[in-house]
Amino acid sequence: MSEAAIMDHPHEAGDREVVIEVRDLVTHYGPREILHSVSLEVYAGETLVIMGGSGSGKTTLLNTLLGLVRPTSGYVRLLGQDLNNIDGVARTKLRQKMGVAFQGGALFTSMNVLQNIMLPLREHTKLDDTTMQIMARLKMEVVNLSGFDDLMPAELSGGMIKRAAFARAIVMDPRVLFCDEPSAGLDPVVASAIDDLIIDLRDAMGMSIVVVTHELESAFKIADRICVLDQGNILMAGTVDEVKASDNERIQNLLNRRTEEEILDPDEYLRRLTAAKD
């Protein structure tokens, strides 16, 4: 299929439309290789959870999917288009079809909640202020944040920041929603409410959702499929039951919160302790 045809029609695997296609992705930070030839797909209308421990490369994978980190090789196609190989205007248009809820919210501290949520509308549409306010308030209703228009980000609780970030991420009705650690740092009740919100967004708005998390409970609750990342490699991608039933030792360690036992070489240990600092 030609490049132009791919761009117009995101390809389909079986009868399911692929909205994100990642092939042989290699990413470096300086000389260090973080992702080693990662490949995965996200299908339309599904919630894919990228799960892994600290240092597994999940944040780097998310940043590469978002186009914030350029891959060394391989590609990411979002709705059929390679974010790293399209011109400025096309990239801006493509970005309008994706929404991102960052871990810390990334709300603009100089703007109140309503202004934050209205920002994508203000920047990408020619709607009048009243219409933008109505649209923003509708999304605030969706995330259960109505009535908090005038509060500044510093006045919000952790859960409210996440909700506001979700409202801003969905205000343009994106096709794909990315969430970075949506329930991290929240108490169990609020975390569960955020999980419900993600499920509602998928069901009610038909969005494809990519969630990066290390919270097992949350992952099992919201995921249609889980992709387990470990040391920059995908160990497996499958349904919740498939992942739970996996006999891979590293996956079981992650699921059972067991730490890897380090096999210690006495010489290596001594060398590490006595190594001179640069």
Add this chain to the structure above:
Amino acid sequence: MTDRVSNTLERVGRAAIAGVAEVGFGAVLMAQSVVWAFLGSKRGQPVRISMIFERCMEVGIAAVPIVTLMSITIGMMLAIQGIYTLATFGAEQQVTIGVGISVVREFGPLITGILIAGRTGSSLAARIGTMRINQEVDALEVMGVDPVRFLVTPALIAMLIMVPVLTFWADLIMLAGAGWYISVELGMSMGAYVDNLTEIIVVDDVLHGLGKSVLFGLLITLVGVINGALVEGGAEGVGRMTTRSVVLAISAIIITDMIFAFIATR
């Protein structure tokens, strides 16, 4: 020994490369800002007048009290020193010449530049650095809002307008402060002082000062933005780069001032 030499050379080399990269980054930022300012509307992302106005208020209007206070003080200080020095030759009446020329050519732009570097340059570095750490810059990027167009261009335009305006204001206040002291100390009337000034100061002197102030505005903005964009490592990183921004901006202003004066007086 050889190791130490090669380590030192490596460090110097790395610092030199980082310095060149920063200058290059500054040039790219400036070029992108100009492109957004002129072609933003065509690309469907105009630089908003309201944001420029907001920055102008922050950079210019909010700085008026401190610029006024410093200007009146420095004007009086120049008059005090001028009269004291000229008294040696019994030429106190000539103080107006020294004060008039030095204020509009040097002290007005330099003091305003240093104040704005400390006030606005630091806040620009801190703001962009904090936004980077809080992923607000990433949020802009993934929203399809170019961070240069949204954050840098309005600040740059505001600085290019407001630093010369503040400099002109500082010139007037410094001259007024000096005039007040001279009139009290030497018994010269304000009318005679103003007449003296209009004879001495020519338009070229004022333009010399204002021309420099435009360059200072550009330098302060670029140094602030570059340092903000290079912030790493949380709150400590923000503090470190904010301090670096002020030190570099003031140094750049003083060096540029000397080069500008040298070239303009050839």
